[in-house]
Amino acid sequence: MDAIEVEDLRKTYTGGVAALRGISFSVRSGEVFALLGPNGAGKSTTVRILTTLSAPTAGRARVAGFDVVSQPREVRRRIGYVAQASGVDVTATGRENLTLQGQLFRLSGARLRGRVDELLDLFQLAAAADRPALTYSGGMRRRLDVAMGLVHRPEVLFLDEPTTGLDPESRSVMWKEVRRLAQGGLTLLLTTHYLEEADQLAQRLAIVDGGRIVAAGTPDELKGRLRGDVVSVELADRSRTAEAEALLRGQEEVAGVMVDGTRLYAQVGHGARAVPALLGTLEKAGLDVAQVALSRPSLEDVYLTATGHAYREEGEPAAAARR
Amino acid sequence: MEFLRDTWHLFVRLIRATMRMPVFVIISIVQPVLWVLLFGQLFKSVTTIPGFGASSYVQFLAPGISIMTALFGAAYSGMGLLADIDRGVLDRLLATPVSRGALIAGRILHAAVQVVVQAGIILLVAFILGARPHGGLPGVLAVFLSASLLGAAFAGFSNALALIARRQELVIAAMNFVVLPSTFLSSMIMSRNLMPGWIRGASRFNPVNWAVTAARDGFEGRAPSEMMLCLALLAGFALICGFLATRSFGRYRKAM
Known part of the structure; x- marks a missing residue:
């Protein structure tokens, strides 16, 4: 059975801003699924609808077998939600936070106390358990967030940008946690704007851009769709980018060209063989090349091909020239 | 049951x-101690105005200041909810099966408890300054009840505003707009006998005045008929405000 089914989900805010323009995907039970995209793409909105926090304008979504609009109580009982903004009550201790969360899921007595202790140990918070969360580091607070999402043993866990703002060390701790949770059979939906994170953690992923899903599949499937290599070129004279684009497009071995600002990306069958020819062509036309790089297709290129603009991990993608 | 436990x-x-x-x-x-001392001194001489109808201003003031403290405290209860919204705590709570009504009722109860503690301190200070609860223990309880009902109502109102407006500035401005006028359109610090006719008329529809009337009638041990009516009106008003606040979660959900 699918743990999450989303069908043509739409959300338009009052004032006419369309955050979701028809999103469909499904997540199998026990799977780690990532929604990848830049800020403002619609990832958090999707998660907010799936966790019953926000009402969709149109479309249908079921989580753990229940409709998020008509059966929100059933959904809430079965999900854990770790929001992008930490939901930790900083005036309370880690233990108090976990205990209240458990109480709201109607756990009590020795069972709740045992579960709280277990999670404090599991997330290495036992030593700080009785200190106000105000004194926690960013990584500790994030771990407490995840622990709170798990207190009632949910069927589906939503992790909205679990590593945003964490230092690299805390990030790798979080990755380890996610992998361990995945092994326990939990269904995990995570959103991220880090390509590497989706690549590393997700069994399947969907790339979200401008409120739509532009590509979906396993990381390998997505990369496999782009055959060959990518040559990226930056010119010394940035004003002549358009000229270079036309030249590259005319080359036989070039399958496609993408321009992002002053950088050109050419998709070629065999990189090492194509580079000298491409550089020769540009030089002959009097275009000095400042930088050239060759790469295997990465999720970044998948993103580029799917959306027509290069990936920006921070902030909005730049308005880019389309093909 | 779940509602009560969540609350x-x-x-x-x-x-x-x-x-x-x-x-x-x-x-x-x-703060409330200062109110009693300050107002008690400032308005001491008004009792000498013919028709004021009270011998000691502290006696007159004690129930009024209890209500004022309830009003001023509870009116800003929504600020706590806004802090929860900003820190993501509210969303985290809303994604659990917690009763929506309990999210409001918990805050209302919190405001009401603060109100009762403060009213207790005010009555104690007033007692030291010579005020006497002629209504005895039931009178004192009437002060607590009317103060906490008014506090509950305004806490509910304030939380509804917080959920709908979601902006500190708006909640502060709206509550300031309501709090002071409703204070002066009541017999909180001025005897009803000395009010201009139109204010006396307006005060009949003012929940703050219902609370002041109930508290003072109880404190002075007057006939309970008007007090009972005021308490009933207050309870109804508090219920409506709490209900409105709970319904505001629906608005919040649509907007987010």
């Missing part, structure tokens, strides 16, 4: 947070 757990969270701010606790104790 209790959420109330415990709030009261614990309050107790961890000793400065806040001290201020909320000192």
